[in-house]
Amino acid sequence: MQPMPYFCPNCRSNRVKFSVISSYSQSFMKDAISGEVHEMSEPVQMSQSEPSIECLVCHFVGNELRFVKQAEREPRTQSAGSPTYR
Numbered sequence: 001m002q003p004m005p006y007f008c009p010n011c012r013s014n015r016v017k018f019s020v021i022s023s024y025s026q027s028f029m030k031d032a033i034s035g036e037v038h039e040m041s042e043p044v045q046m047s048q049s050e051p052s053i054e055c056l057v058c059h060f061v062g063n064e065l066r067f068v069k070q071a072e073r074e075p076r077t078q079s080a081g082s083p084t085y086r
Contacts, residue, residue, distance in 0.1 A: 001051060002064060007071035010060035015076060017056035018067070022046070 001020060008014040023046040029039040054061045 002068060004068045005071040005076070006053065006064075006067035007074055007076075008055040008058060008060060009062065009066050009070040011055060011058035012070075012074075014055050014057040015071070019054045019056060021052040021054055021061060 006015065006018055024043040025046055026043040027041045028037050030037050050063045050065060052061055053064050053067050055067075
């Protein structure tokens with residue numbers, strides 16, 4: 001994840017509440033008749049060049065660059081006396 005501000009390009013109201021979505025792969029073998037799992041490998045993180053981000057206000061999911069670019073197009077300036085969230 002980039003240390004850059006985000007701004008939801010969908011609802012255009014959220015700048016602070018997000019989640020990161022990642023994928024993994026896990027192979028397994030099942031019995032063809034009973035459906036019982038016989039073997040299961042360890043989960044492997046899928047390589048992605050850019051993580052998916054979800055807005056926790058409107059639940060829009062998009063690539064990280066969309067959220068960063070929207071924040072660049074509509075920057076927010078810090079007003080005097082407002083807290084800075086890190």
